[in-house]
Amino acid sequence: MAKVAVLGYGTVGSGIVEVINTNQELIAKRVGCPVEVKYILDLRDFPGDPYENLVVHDVDVIMNDPEVEIVCEAMGGTGAAYAFTKAALSKGKSVCTSNKALVAEYGTELIELAKANKCNYLFEASCGGGIPIIRPLRTSLSPEKIVAIKGILNGTTNYILTRMEQEGADFDSVLKDAQALGYAEANPEADVEGHDACRKIAILSSLGFGKTVYYKDVYTEGITKIAMEDFAYMKQLKATIKLLGMSREVDGEYFAMVAPFVLTRENPLYNVDDVMNAILVTGNTLGDTMYYGAGAGKLPTASAVVSDVLECVLHKGIHLSSNWAPEKLALADAALAEWKFFVRVPKADEAKIQQTFGEVKMLESVKDGEAAFVTPVMSEKVYKEKAASLDVISMIRMEG
Amino acid sequence: MAKVAVLGYGTVGSGIVEVINTNQELIAKRVGCPVEVKYILDLRDFPGDPYENLVVHDVDVIMNDPEVEIVCEAMGGTGAAYAFTKAALSKGKSVCTSNKALVAEYGTELIELAKANKCNYLFEASCGGGIPIIRPLRTSLSPEKIVAIKGILNGTTNYILTRMEQEGADFDSVLKDAQALGYAEANPEADVEGHDACRKIAILSSLGFGKTVYYKDVYTEGITKIAMEDFAYMKQLKATIKLLGMSREVDGEYFAMVAPFVLTRENPLYNVDDVMNAILVTGNTLGDTMYYGAGAGKLPTASAVVSDVLECVLHKGIHLSSNWAPEKLALADAALAEWKFFVRVPKADEAKIQQTFGEVKMLESVKDGEAAFVTPVMSEKVYKEKAASLDVISMIRMEG
Numbered sequence: 001m002a003k004v005a006v007l008g009y010g011t012v013g014s015g016i017v018e019v020i021n022t023n024q025e026l027i028a029k030r031v032g033c034p035v036e037v038k039y040i041l042d043l044r045d046f047p048g049d050p051y052e053n054l055v056v057h058d059v060d061v062i063m064n065d066p067e068v069e070i071v072c073e074a075m076g077g078t079g080a081a082y083a084f085t086k087a088a089l090s091k092g093k094s095v096c097t098s099n100k101a102l103v104a105e106y107g108t109e110l111i112e113l114a115k116a117n118k119c120n121y122l123f124e125a126s127c128g129g130g131i132p133i134i135r136p137l138r139t140s141l142s143p144e145k146i147v148a149i150k151g152i153l154n155g156t157t158n159y160i161l162t163r164m165e166q167e168g169a170d171f172d173s174v175l176k177d178a179q180a181l182g183y184a185e186a187n188p189e190a191d192v193e194g195h196d197a198c199r200k201i202a203i204l205s206s207l208g209f210g211k212t213v214y215y216k217d218v219y220t221e222g223i224t225k226i227a228m229e230d231f232a233y234m235k236q237l238k239a240t241i242k243l244l245g246m247s248r249e250v251d252g253e254y255f256a257m258v259a260p261f262v263l264t265r266e267n268p269l270y271n272v273d274d275v276m277n278a279i280l281v282t283g284n285t286l287g288d289t290m291y292y293g294a295g296a297g298k299l300p301t302a303s304a305v306v307s308d309v310l311e312c313v314l315h316k317g318i319h320l321s322s323n324w325a326p327e328k329l330a331l332a333d334a335a336l337a338e339w340k341f342f343v344r345v346p347k348a349d350e351a352k353i354q355q356t357f358g359e360v361k362m363l364e365s366v367k368d369g370e371a372a373f374v375t376p377v378m379s380e381k382v383y384k385e386k387a388a389s390l391d392v393i394s395m396i397r398m399e400g
Numbered sequence: 401m402a403k404v405a406v407l408g409y410g411t412v413g414s415g416i417v418e419v420i421n422t423n424q425e426l427i428a429k430r431v432g433c434p435v436e437v438k439y440i441l442d443l444r445d446f447p448g449d450p451y452e453n454l455v456v457h458d459v460d461v462i463m464n465d466p467e468v469e470i471v472c473e474a475m476g477g478t479g480a481a482y483a484f485t486k487a488a489l490s491k492g493k494s495v496c497t498s499n500k501a502l503v504a505e506y507g508t509e510l511i512e513l514a515k516a517n518k519c520n521y522l523f524e525a526s527c528g529g530g531i532p533i534i535r536p537l538r539t540s541l542s543p544e545k546i547v548a549i550k551g552i553l554n555g556t557t558n559y560i561l562t563r564m565e566q567e568g569a570d571f572d573s574v575l576k577d578a579q580a581l582g583y584a585e586a587n588p589e590a591d592v593e594g595h596d597a598c599r600k601i602a603i604l605s606s607l608g609f610g611k612t613v614y615y616k617d618v619y620t621e622g623i624t625k626i627a628m629e630d631f632a633y634m635k636q637l638k639a640t641i642k643l644l645g646m647s648r649e650v651d652g653e654y655f656a657m658v659a660p661f662v663l664t665r666e667n668p669l670y671n672v673d674d675v676m677n678a679i680l681v682t683g684n685t686l687g688d689t690m691y692y693g694a695g696a697g698k699l700p701t702a703s704a705v706v707s708d709v710l711e712c713v714l715h716k717g718i719h720l721s722s723n724w725a726p727e728k729l730a731l732a733d734a735a736l737a738e739w740k741f742f743v744r745v746p747k748a749d750e751a752k753i754q755q756t757f758g759e760v761k762m763l764e765s766v767k768d769g770e771a772a773f774v775t776p777v778m779s780e781k782v783y784k785e786k787a788a789s790l791d792v793i794s795m796i797r798m799e800g
Contacts, residue, residue, distance in 0.1 A: 018685070019543055019685045020543070022684070022685060023543055023544065023545055023684070023685065026545055026610075027542075027543055029610075030542050030721070030723060031542075031721075032721070124540065130686045130687065130689065131689055132536040132539075132540030132541070132689060135535075135536070135539055135540050136532040136535070136536055136540070139532075139535055139539070139707065139711060140524065140532030140535050140536070140704070140707050141532070141703075141707065142427075142430050142431075142707055142710045142711075143419055143420070143423055143427055143703050143706035143707055143709075143710060144423065144703060145423055145426055210426075210429075268671075268676075268692055270671070271668075271670070271671045276668075278690075283703065284422070284423070285418070285419045285422060285423065285699040285700070285702070285703045286530045286693070286694075286699065286700050286703040286704075287530065287693070287694050287697075287699070287700055288692075288693060288694070289530065289531055289532060289691070289692065289693035289694075290678075290690075290691070290692035290693065291689070291690070291691060291692075292668055292688075292689065292690035292691075292692065293686070293687070293688055293689035293690065294686075294687050294688070294689075297687075299685040299686065299687070300685070300686050300687055302685070303541075303543050303544060303683065303685045303686040304540070304686075306543035307539065307540050307541065307542055307543055309543075310542045310543060311539060311542075314721070321430070321432070321714075323430060
């Protein structure tokens with residue numbers, strides 16, 4: 001019998017209890033013993049809830065119960081969640097979480113703490129919700145030198161961009177709709193400004209490249225400036241616009257960035273629409289593999305947490321080695337990364353385009369008074385120097 | 401130091417040696433010790449090959465060397481490969497393979513033999529080449545009751561179907577081209593008749609559903625009857641045709657089948673083109689996840705074998721539990737599975753369509769003298785009874 005405590009009885013926490021109970025029998029068969037939720041920590045009571053008798057308000061009840069081997073942290077944030085995670089790991093209790101903010105901020109320290117206490121800090125659910133990506137990176141891709149990770153890592157922004165494309169609608173009106181439908185938060189900043197995707201690509205890059213990528217070092221741009229006119233040009237390019245978290249190694253230098261990108265139809269990420277997420281990982285001998293699924297949602301996220309719980313049950317007393325070392329990865333200046341650039345400028349600047357950028361691909365204008373083009377591949381630094389003489393309306397990087 | 405022997409120095413075998421040597425340093429770091437190829441078994445000599453001095457012709461050299469912990473079986477077939485795999489497992493040496501024929505035929509027995517000898521029989525590379533799918537099924541999806549597995553599991557047929565669609569070409573001419581380009585074998589039967597996909601879906605279903613699905617029990621149809629006219633109708637349906645290996649549970653009954661299917665644009669598998677493979681797995685709480693990548697190829701396949709090797713190094717003396725039990729899964733009669741059907745009949749039969757099938761979706765005819773339509777959802781048994789009065793030119797099942 002393995003006893004589990006769930007910290008936080010909100011969406012993910014209650015999902016964890018539901019997954020463990022719904023699939024009780026098959027879980028017991030797969031790990032060789034029953035897995036049972038012994039406590040649920042929450043400040044609230046839940047009268048009438050089928051698990052109300054498991055609710056405790058004092059975290060020490062959990063920490064001091066030697067029967068509890070595994071703690072699921074579903075509180076979110078970097079305050080109490082951080083303190084409770086440290087407390088659990090210090091006592092040799094493994095912690096499984098979906099809390100990307102905590103993993104991105106303190107992952108390095110918490111992994112080391114788990115190692116020192118022969119237990120595990122696992123966070124499959126922190127990136128891509130229910131999509132298996134952390135564990136494949138750690139195990140299936142273990143013989144690979146990871147050279148690139150590119151992901152649609154945020155469902156809210158992907159939903160907004162998909163609707164902007166399909167309806168020719170503008171950002172503000174789609175955002176309002178998304179908020180009304182519950183797909184976007186009342187305060188949508190963490191999603192639309194790319195902060196959420198930034199934490200996720202930092203976590204994935206730390207695992208992929210084997211050193212700590214700190215999220216604050218990742219250049220991050222959101223989707224608030226994407227206009228319906230930008231999408232209007234995409235048909236000519238047989239492309240779409242997606243918010244990507246991406247990192248890659250080029251000649252020994254590491255780049256990481258969150259930004260909207262133009263993706264052409266050949267890109268496996270092109271067709272990932274609505275709230276779905278996908279992550280494309282490139283290994284040096286394997287080439288591309290992609291992982292696709294629900295990037296959020298109660299049960300998918302909970303299922304990912306429970307997959308970590310079962311791994312802890314199967315590896316009691318064994319710290320599972322991870323490729324995420326404490327040493328910090330020095331990221332190269334994002335301005336040195338090379339792309340093609342999709343650019344819109346006022347009609348008045350049209351004459352200057354060729355003379356500034358050389359051979360560009362001119363697009364048919366979709367709006368009076370403006371011209372649009374695609375530059376050759378160049379570094380962002382060079383692009384900016386050239387573009388300084390133009391009154392740029394919008395610029396979006398092009399992937400691949 | 402972990403010592404490995406590679407059986408068979410063909411495409412996959414030489415790829416395994418290449419992956420282990422190319423990524424030597426990072427592999428040593430990840431598993432905590434160097435991993436080295438000690439022997440290569442082949443009947444041939446390889447003068448001038450950088451590893452020619454590792455080549456042996458007598459398998460007993462490998463079996464009797466206690467230093468060899470792990471054997472990579474890259475011989476293929478079910479003859480000597482079977483005998484050597486049994487010999488290795490009996491001596492407690494783990495075996496990692498890409499040999500889907502052997503896994504589909506003797507997987508149950510070989511897993512049990514590995515269990516009895518506290519070692520492992522792993523076959524990540526047997527399905528989907530370099531795509532991580534076996535390990536995610538075993539670990540990431542461990543809390544899930546798998547309800548469906550649907551995969552584009554064969555690169556050759558997917559390449560042929562993609563070109564038929566894109567060029568409006570017929571099967572025979574594309575097959576000839578594919579053979580000239582090396583994408584199809586001189587004897588293409590195993591691919592185009594679905595036998596290869598059949599073995600793979602049998603393996604995946606055994607792991608997903610937890611009991612042995614024997615490949616000979618899986619109803620299998622290839623793509624040789626798909627005509628360019630079939631593709632001509634796909635635009636009207638906003639759909640394409642793909643060869644799927646699929647299995648699913650419906651109300652406690654298990655169905656498995658390999659056949660061409662009509663997939664609409666909403667299906668995540670719709671966009672998987674050319675030689676790429678992808679597998680869509682549905683869990684009861686997780687919903688859909690999809691795994692995409694190169695389904696074949698020297699290095700991707702070899703990388704998957706090496707990922708198994710590294711798992712064996714990390715779990716020396718420990719048998720990794722698998723969800724594939726020896727008990728045979730009773731498959732329901734494929735004729736009871738329910739689909740919509742895309743059907744072409746002679747123009748002369750048009751009057752009979754509505755009266756036979758009730759409310760159908762009629763398509764605009766793309767060829768003189770024929771009519772095409774889509775039936776409502778019904779079992780294949782019922783479809784066949786109704787279709788008996790028509791002179792059906794072609795029928796393709798529709799997925800989803």
